[in-house]
Amino acid sequence: MSQEYQVLAGPEGYLPPAAAVMGVELPKTGEALVEGSLVSDTEALHKIADKLLSAKNPFFFPGPLLLWAWKAGVAERAQAVRDLADAVGAGVIPMPDYRPKYPMINPAIEINPNHPNLTIWHNKIDVCVFVGVHCHYANIALKIIRGGTSCYTIALCGEAGHEDAMISLRDVNLAKIQELTAIVMDKKRQIAGGGK
């Protein structure tokens, strides 16, 4: 088992190992994961902004925890994520629930955790953001994406984070989403101004 296993964009092949099995540990409070290494929360926020702004075709995949206003505060968090996607200039494809769809989902308008690769291939997505997806479904979808596509995955998790995402934040709340939006806007201004 390697302690230096890097969680990189694939395709890693059929049945890639779970990053946890390869020694990648979940971040502690205030930390985040970037490609399998523990970094500070702030460093990860900047990495996410850089990845999103340098992507050719970034997409956000909001899950049921955000799409449905099932408890107080969700609608505000959803609005903040939409503002973030708009700030990046990213597309948004929803994951309204986890039902498998046969004969096939419509990959142009939705993503399914059981076949996330179909949506990524169809839309030629090079960087994606999972947000508001229940952890167990996010884990399997992130692994499938790493196994079969070259898409770079980012997970904004309200719980403990995801080892199988290339970048994973933990304890993401409204304030953290707004902080990320502010960083994105700031970097965009720097890019527009030709500065660093």
Place this chain on the structure above:
Amino acid sequence: MTKNILKMSPAFADIIPAEYRELVDNGPYGRDVGVAELGTFKELLEEHPLCAGCGLALALRIFLASLPAPEDTIVVGSTGCSSLVFPQAAVQNIHSLFGNQNSVASGLKRALKLRFPDKDKDVIVVAGDGATADIGLDMVMHSWFRRENITTIMLDNEAYANTGGQESGMSQQGTVLYMAPKGKNFPKISMPELAREAGCVYVAVGTPAQPRKLEKMIKRAILLARHIGPTYVQIMTPCPTNYKFKNNETVNRLKGLEKDGVFKPREYITAEAQEALNKLEEVSK
């Protein structure tokens, strides 16, 4: 269930696919709609991978339209043709190991009673004849002996249909199938009578060829299971693929089986359940 789970976050309302929007705007959740209103509301199942003419598909459409409270229903399924449908239906469902469905449902119902003591949560087992009468018979019978407050629905296509066509305990004696070339050599199991003797307070045998009647049976079974005791509904669902009839003949075949006396719709109800049913049906008038 809080109905808020059906409320779209305004920020993403514009990207929610049409199927979900229709379920929110015109679905059966929290509404008094049933088989008579089919075609006027968004059904819980949009697509399914079952064979053309499948009797199960017809029965499941009626079943889903008959649920008294789909938002507070959990379907427990088992291996078989019906398990291809439930993961796609817009109702909570659990797929159990082959034959374990009534044990899973028992535990689930007990947990829900503890978690939501003031709310009726309907736990309904929907499984094929193989899962109910053969592989899971032990678990099915013991859930009835224990008087669990669950509904068991058997979709009886008289075969193991999606594994190539083996005979099941529910196949008629003499039945020849792809994987039973010598013909079955013992009679069909009398599950309704077993259910009655094992403690089910309501037992019904129906067919999708009589949708309103089947709806009534399903509703009765679910409502009685809430407080009175276990209930059982056996639905005859012929399989055109294994029984080699044309896929537009399913309903006629059902009618023919009944006319020939091969299939007999029937109901058993205990005195206690009848009393409860009289009150329930009086209230709903």
